[in-house]
Amino acid sequence: DQQVKQNSPSLSVQEGRISILNCDYTNSMFDYFLWYKKYPAEGPTFLISISSIKDKNEDGRFTVFLNKSAKHLSLHIVPSQPGDSAVYFCAASAAYNQGGKLIFGQGTELSVKP
Amino acid sequence: GAGVSQSPSNKVTEKGKDVELRCDPISGHTALYWYRQRLGQGLEFLIYFQGNSAPDKSGLPSDRFSAERTGESVSTLTIQRTQQEDSAVYLCASSHWALNDEQYFGPGTRLTVT
Numbered sequence: 001d002q003q004v005k006q007n008s009p010s011l012s013v014q015e016g017r018i019s020i021l022n023c024d025y026t027n028s029m030f031d032y033f034l035w036y037k038k039y040p041a042e043g044p045t046f047l048i049s050i051s052s053i054k055d056k057n058e059d060g061r062f063t064v065f066l067n068k069s070a071k072h073l074s075l076h077i078v079p080s081q082p083g084d085s086a087v088y089f090c091a092a093s094a095a096y097n098q099g100g101k102l103i104f105g106q107g108t109e110l111s112v113k114p
Numbered sequence: 115g116a117g118v119s120q121s122p123s124n125k126v127t128e129k130g131k132d133v134e135l136r137c138d139p140i141s142g143h144t145a146l147y148w149y150r151q152r153l154g155q156g157l158e159f160l161i162y163f164q165g166n167s168a169p170d171k172s173g174l175p176s177d178r179f180s181a182e183r184t185g186e187s188v189s190t191l192t193i194q195r196t197q198q199e200d201s202a203v204y205l206c207a208s209s210h211w212a213l214n215d216e217q218y219f220g221p222g223t224r225l226t227v228t
Binding site: 004006036041042043044045046049089091100101102103104105106107 | 118
């Protein structure tokens with residue numbers, strides 16, 4: 001039972017353009033959502049998060065949008081840079097019921113071409 | 115300061131042998147998590163320690179898997195009678211005790227069961 005799904009295993013974008021990574025979830029108890037970035041042979045690093053009481057959170061070039069009715073979130077990167085090339089994982093938690101454990105999607109490999 | 119460290123970085127073992135993986139969390143972090151990532155998959159939650167509370171073991175895939183944590187420091191994940199399907203990267207993360215606090219990941223231990 002995949003509670004968090006990233007249906008695109010890969011995405012290729014030209015440098016300077018917008019990258020949009022998508023994530024869907026099924027558990028309505030999730031109240032906190034995060035994006036992590038992972039380079040090969042390294043652990044994931046936190047990128048940006050959003051609480052379920054918000055629909056948008058912005059941090060520099062990164063913006064996360066949450067659509068609770070559709071159980072969908074997306075990460076926008078603009079402008080995309082070659083250094084953004086990595087695997088991006090969407091994660092969710094139902095913190096007030098289940099503590100801090102995160103449920104991850106399968107990841108989307110982003111390639112930003114110069 | 116130092117991040118989360120894990121050892122060994124790589125482990126190759128024969129099917130049926132026991133293995134022990136180690137995680138040193140960031141000093142002062144009271145919460146510690148173990149995840150695993152199989153090839154081409156997302157991160158899968160295994161177990162979560164928070165201070166002196168009983169650990170959340172809901173993600174452990176079988177009774178061959180166990181983990182311990184001494185106080186708020188080192189944790190070891192033990193896999194008994196390893197099977198080929200146990201081959202994965204095992205990731206440890208730690209965080210301050212606050213709901214939704216950022217989890218900092220170690221580089222992982224790549225386990226290969228032959």
